[in-house]
Amino acid sequence: MADHSVEELAPTPGDRATRFLKRADVKQTTLFFIFWTALFVVLGIYFYPKWMPTIMSVEMKSAEKIMIWFTVISAPIAGFVLAVATTAFMNRHRGDTPPPDGPAIRTNGPVVAVWTVTSLVFALVAIIWGLTEMNGQAVAAAKDAKSAITIEVRGSQWVWTFNYPAQGIETHELNLPIGVPVIFDVKSADVNHSFWPVQLGVKVDANAQVTTVIHTTPDKLGPIDVKCAELCGLYHAYMETTGEIQSASDFDAWVTAQGGHKA
Amino acid sequence: MSTLDKAHTSSRPVPNPKRSLITRLHMGTGVVVGIIFAALVYWALKNSLLTYTDKVADPLSPHDNNIVLLGAMFAWSIGFMAGIGAFIGPWRWLIGKDLTDEEILYLAGDGQGTKRYFKYCTDHKVVGIQYLVGVMTLLGVGGTMAMMIRTNLARPGGHFITATVYNSLVGLHGITMIIAMIIVATGPFGNYVMPIMIGAYDMAFPRLNALSWWVLFTAIPVLCSAWFLGGIPTGWTAYAPLSIQAGPGMNAFIATIIIFAVSTAVAGANITTTVIAMRTKGMKWNRVPIFVIGSTISVALAIPAFPTFMVSMIMTALDRTYNTGFFDANMGGSGWLYSNLFWIMGHPEVYVILIPGVAALMEIVPVFVRKPLFSYNAAIMGFAGIAGLSILVWAHHMYMAGWAPSLNGPFMVTTEMISIPTGLLFLVLIGTMWRGKPWMKLPMLSVFAFIWDFMIGGITGIYLSDVPADSYLHGSMFVTAHFHFTLMGAALTGAIGGLAYWYPKMTGRMLHERAGYISFWMVQIGFNVLFFGMFMAGAEGQPRRVVDYAALFRNSNLISTIGAYSVGTGMIILLWAVIHSWTKGKIAPMNPWGAKTLEWTVPYPVPLTNFDELPVITSDPYGYGKGK
Ligand SMILES: [Cu+2]
Numbered sequence: 043m044a045d046h047s048v049e050e051l052a053p054t055p056g057d058r059a060t061r062f063l064k065r066a067d068v069k070q071t072t073l074f075f076i077f078w079t080a081l082f083v084v085l086g087i088y089f090y091p092k093w094m095p096t097i098m099s100v101e102m103k104s105a106e107k108i109m110i111w112f113t114v115i116s117a118p119i120a121g122f123v124l125a126v127a128t129t130a131f132m133n134r135h136r137g138d139t140p141p142p143d144g145p146a147i148r149t150n151g152p153v154v155a156v157w158t159v160t161s162l163v164f165a166l167v168a169i170i171w172g173l174t175e176m177n178g179q180a181v182a183a184a185k186d187a188k189s190a191i192t193i194e195v196r197g198s199q200w201v202w203t204f205n206y207p208a209q210g211i212e213t214h215e216l217n218l219p220i221g222v223p224v225i226f227d228v229k230s231a232d233v234n235h236s237f238w239p240v241q242l243g244v245k246v247d248a249n250a251q252v253t254t255v256i257h258t259t260p261d262k263l264g265p266i267d268v269k270c271a272e273l274c275g276l277y278h279a280y281m282e283t284t285g286e287i288q289s290a291s292d293f294d295a296w297v298t299a300q301g302g303h304k305a
Numbered sequence: 306m307s308t309l310d311k312a313h314t315s316s317r318p319v320p321n322p323k324r325s326l327i328t329r330l331h332m333g334t335g336v337v338v339g340i341i342f343a344a345l346v347y348w349a350l351k352n353s354l355l356t357y358t359d360k361v362a363d364p365l366s367p368h369d370n371n372i373v374l375l376g377a378m379f380a381w382s383i384g385f386m387a388g389i390g391a392f393i394g395p396w397r398w399l400i401g402k403d404l405t406d407e408e409i410l411y412l413a414g415d416g417q418g419t420k421r422y423f424k425y426c427t428d429h430k431v432v433g434i435q436y437l438v439g440v441m442t443l444l445g446v447g448g449t450m451a452m453m454i455r456t457n458l459a460r461p462g463g464h465f466i467t468a469t470v471y472n473s474l475v476g477l478h479g480i481t482m483i484i485a486m487i488i489v490a491t492g493p494f495g496n497y498v499m500p501i502m503i504g505a506y507d508m509a510f511p512r513l514n515a516l517s518w519w520v521l522f523t524a525i526p527v528l529c530s531a532w533f534l535g536g537i538p539t540g541w542t543a544y545a546p547l548s549i550q551a552g553p554g555m556n557a558f559i560a561t562i563i564i565f566a567v568s569t570a571v572a573g574a575n576i577t578t579t580v581i582a583m584r585t586k587g588m589k590w591n592r593v594p595i596f597v598i599g600s601t602i603s604v605a606l607a608i609p610a611f612p613t614f615m616v617s618m619i620m621t622a623l624d625r626t627y628n629t630g631f632f633d634a635n636m637g638g639s640g641w642l643y644s645n646l647f648w649i650m651g652h653p654e655v656y657v658i659l660i661p662g663v664a665a666l667m668e669i670v671p672v673f674v675r676k677p678l679f680s681y682n683a684a685i686m687g688f689a690g691i692a693g694l695s696i697l698v699w700a701h702h703m704y705m706a707g708w709a710p711s712l713n714g715p716f717m718v719t720t721e722m723i724s725i726p727t728g729l730l731f732l733v734l735i736g737t738m739w740r741g742k743p744w745m746k747l748p749m750l751s752v753f754a755f756i757w758d759f760m761i762g763g764i765t766g767i768y769l770s771d772v773p774a775d776s777y778l779h780g781s782m783f784v785t786a787h788f789h790f791t792l793m794g795a796a797l798t799g800a801i802g803g804l805a806y807w808y809p810k811m812t813g814r815m816l817h818e819r820a821g822y823i824s825f826w827m828v829q830i831g832f833n834v835l836f837f838g839m840f841m842a843g844a845e846g847q848p849r850r851v852v853d854y855a856a857l858f859r860n861s862n863l864i865s866t867i868g869a870y871s872v873g874t875g876m877i878i879l880l881w882a883v884i885h886s887w888t889k890g891k892i893a894p895m896n897p898w899g900a901k902t903l904e905w906t907v908p909y910p911v912p913l914t915n916f917d918e919l920p921v922i923t924s925d926p927y928g929y930g931k932g933k
Contacts, residue, residue, distance in 0.1 A: 067740060082764075089841075089844070090844060093841050093844035093845050094777075094844050094845070094846075095845065095846050101773065101776060101777075102777060104773045104774075105773055105774045105776060105777035105778070106777075108768055108771050108773060108774040109768050109774055109844075112764070112767050112768055112771070112774075113764060116764050116767065119728075120760050120764060123731050123735055123756060123760060124756065124757065124760065126735040126738060126739055127734075127735055127738060127753055127756045127757075130674070130735075130738035130739070130741055130742075130743050131743070131753055133741075133742050133743075134742060134743050134744075134745045135742040135743065135744045135745065136744075136745055137744075140672075140673070140675060140744050140898065140899045141674075141675055141741075141742045141743075141744050142675065142742075143675040143676070143929050143930045143931050144674060144675050144676040144740055144741040144742065144929070144930055144931070145676065145740055145930055145931060146676065146677055146928075146929065146930025146931060147676060147677065147679060147736075147739070147740070147930070148677050148679075148680075148681075148927075149679060149680040149681075149682070149683070149736075150679075150680075150736070153732075153736070154680055154683055154729075154732065157728065157729070157732045158725065158728070158729065160728075161724055161725045161728035161729075162725055164724065164728075165721045165722055165724050165725055168721045168724075168767055168770075168771060169717065169718050169721045169722075171771070172717050172721070172770075172771040172772055172773060173714055173717070173718075175771075175772075175773040176713065176714060176717075176772050176773060179773065228707070232546070232550070233544075233546050233547040233550060234544055234546070234547065234640055236705060236779075236780050238780065238848070240846040243776060243777045244776050244777075245705045245776050245777070245779055245780065246705055246706075246707045247705060247706045247707050249634060249640055249641070249706075249707065250546065250633075250634040250635060250640070251634035251635060252634065252707070254706075254707025255707075267846065269846070269848050270848065271705075271779060271780025271781065271848045271849075272544070272780055273472070273475075273538075273539065273540045273542075273544070273547070273849075273850045274547060275472075275538050275547060275550070276468050276469060276472065276538065277468060278472070278848075278850065278851060278852075279468070279848075279850075279851035279852045279853045279854070280853070
């Protein structure tokens with residue numbers, strides 16, 4: 043990466059590359075590069091799936107995938123930066139007087155160019171990935187709209203209320219049938235809240251007077267948590283409830299028990 | 306300037322303009338006049354707003370109470386500025402008799418010792434020290450609040466403090482730290498060191514310099530009063546309509562932001578003008594030290610950003626006093642309007658904070674590695690690119706607001722583009738280190754910590770900028786951990802590096818090294834443990850700003866709290882080192898690090914006009930190294 047060849051006599055490019063790779067600090071940097079890159083890859087792959095709650099929708103899956111893969115993709119870049127820094131750290135100078143001057147490298151055109159293009163490519167990958175996922179979710183939502191059940195979500199200080207218009211019930215727990223697309227029409231009775239059915243991986247603010255919409259399709263049976271993700275005053279922390287993703291028959295039974303009817 | 310030019314001879318009597326009011330005013334008179342004026346306004350407004358029936362029955366309505374409180378707070382600020390003498394100059398100028406040379410010299414504070422730190426002093430070095438003390442105070446207050454927050458969150462169901470107190474702490478910690486971080490580098494170093502670095506006698510507008518500090522000073526008691534007025538329930542973002550619903554403490558928040566915005570506008574105009582107009586002979590743009598470039602870009606970015614914040618606060622105040630309904634959907638207004646105004650300020654603001662910290666480290670690396678700064682141009686492109694893009698990314702804070710979902714795509718594009726100029730900053734730092742042997746002193750240690758912390762902050766920022774991932778992470782502890790990595794891990798680490806680096810020039814003494822090292826490791830290790838726990842809590846699904854949490858989040862929160870105590874202890878050690886070394890530290894040589902920038906060519910104490918004769922510059926300050 044540096045113009046290490048100041049003292050050399052017209053070496054061939056091959057010679058230069060060989061000498062470069064044989065330099066102690068280059069070897070050191072390469073080792074640290076492998077170490078840090080591997081570490082970031084392992085951290086991303088190990089921790090996020092371990093930490094994140096059960097994945098119960100495509101949206102949640104895509105959030106987790108992005109967290110893992112973006113870590114993996116950025117690992118070599120992070121690895122390189124940290125490798126150079128670690129090598130410098132290992133070759134540190136102690137004492138009360140400054141070290142002797144190093145080589146006067148003002149810049150290095152090719153290095154700056156390669157670096158800039160690399161980060162551009164990296165940014166493009168992230169952008170295209172994100173846009174593709176967003177587009178996929180939007181297309182799925184449009185396709186599923188006809189078969190979807192609609193739930194009117196109302197946030198108020200500090201309760202969530204769910205109205206199932208087709209079923210004619212209103213509850214404070216969010217039960218949903220598995221495999222059926224669901225549209226949440228979200229509104230607030232007072233200040234801003236943010237509707238967050240955690241395991242479904244979607245979220246939208248609840249505002250007064252305007253309805254905001256999100257959709258998802260639960261694809262796994264089991265309990266879910268519903269939280270408020272926008273500071274909404276005194277008991278914001280306690281503005282949470284639970285629900286369950288149920289089989290079609292369980293869901294119908296639950297609706298009936300709530301005094302509603304089959305849609 | 307000409308007066309100061311002539312004035313610079315070392316042993317002359319302290320100027321003593323006879324019978325000038327200026328000599329009798331100081332912080333104390335400011336406080337007295339401020340309190341009297343605030344009390345008068347309070348009394349007058351209260352009595353004029355009380356109707357006959359109210360007088361008999363009840364105190365003021367909440368709206369009227371807001372008017373009274375806001376009036377009193379602004380009156381305090383204006384009264385203080387009058388009492389310290391800020392308006393004498395403009396008044397004299399108005400009636401056609403500007404300050405005399407003697408009075409101008411007196412204001413510069415030469416030969417007045419410690420007293421001048423409590424006066425309306427125009428010397429940029431005095432203002433720099435005032436900012437340093439102000440920053441440390443704010444960081445101390447904000448840090449104490451953080452400790453209380455973490456203590457409450459140490460275990461689920463903990464009731465160390467009530468929900469009301471907790472929410473207030475979250476908001477006050479946030480705004481205190483944001484204010485502290487905005488001024489953390491440009492305040493102390495931008496004022497004390499920067500004019501010397503560019504070879505200037507002083508700032509372009511010395512009196513505005515004093516104004517910017519003392520106006521900021523008046524905001525501190527106002528902010529503290531929030532605590533006694535029932536706190537703020539909104540977090541530092543002060544989202545409407547919660548802010549409209551909030552109690553009297555909210556007025557203190559509003560007044561603080563408006564006063565602070567005035568201070569930053571004045572400081573920003575002053576710093577940019579100084580750098581544009583007062584560079585010494587030969588200091589072409591490509592020879593300006595990188596810290597100066599970074600600070601200038603940072604304050605230039607703040608100049609358009611903060612007025613937006615100020616406007617949003619004026620509108621919030623109007624909603625709370627005269628029921629204007631700007632942000633109230635029930636009256637035809639929109640909470641989204643507020644969020645937009647807020648983040649149009651809020652996103653540039655994080656780069657206003659970050660850039661000077663990075664720039665300080667870029668000043669440090671060449672000195673300690675004894676190599677030229679790698680690609681000065683890349684550094685400038687990095688700063689300029691970040692500043693330019695940062696005004697186009699604000700709505701990434703609103704992906705999940707439901708406002709204009711079709712804009713999420715475009716905002717994701719601009720946001721992720723920021724990784725390109727950010728990458729350049731990393732390149733400059735590691736490029737400078739390449740093949741070097743860094744001199745392991747305190748300032749240099751901060752560079753390594755910065756690289757690690759900013760790397761984590763950057764990578765986690767990429768997930769958050771991506772809409773599908775943000776739809777899970779938004780509003781969770783993950784976000785809190787991410788921005789602490791950028792603002793604290795990166796920017797504050799940069800500023801602490803800057804402090805260790807410039808401390809000898811600002812105090813004439815070396816910072817206590819051993820205490821510095823102990824503090825560094827306690828803070829950095831504690832910090833990483835603290836926010837590792839918080840990433841974990843966020844990924845597990847814990848919302849941010851919650852006073853309590855489910856048992857599921859027990860381990861992650863305990864990890865965070867343990868880390869927090871290590872950070873707190875480390876910071877106390879640093880504070881001790883700074884205070885102790887100020888009077889008892891080893892006497893610093895003129896240029897302890899062997900640096901080539903101009904501030905190291907002047908002795909301590911730095912003479913009033915910095916230089917006997919302005920230096921002439923023939924190269925940039927990075928001419929280290931063998932070979933060229
Ligand atoms: Cu809520």
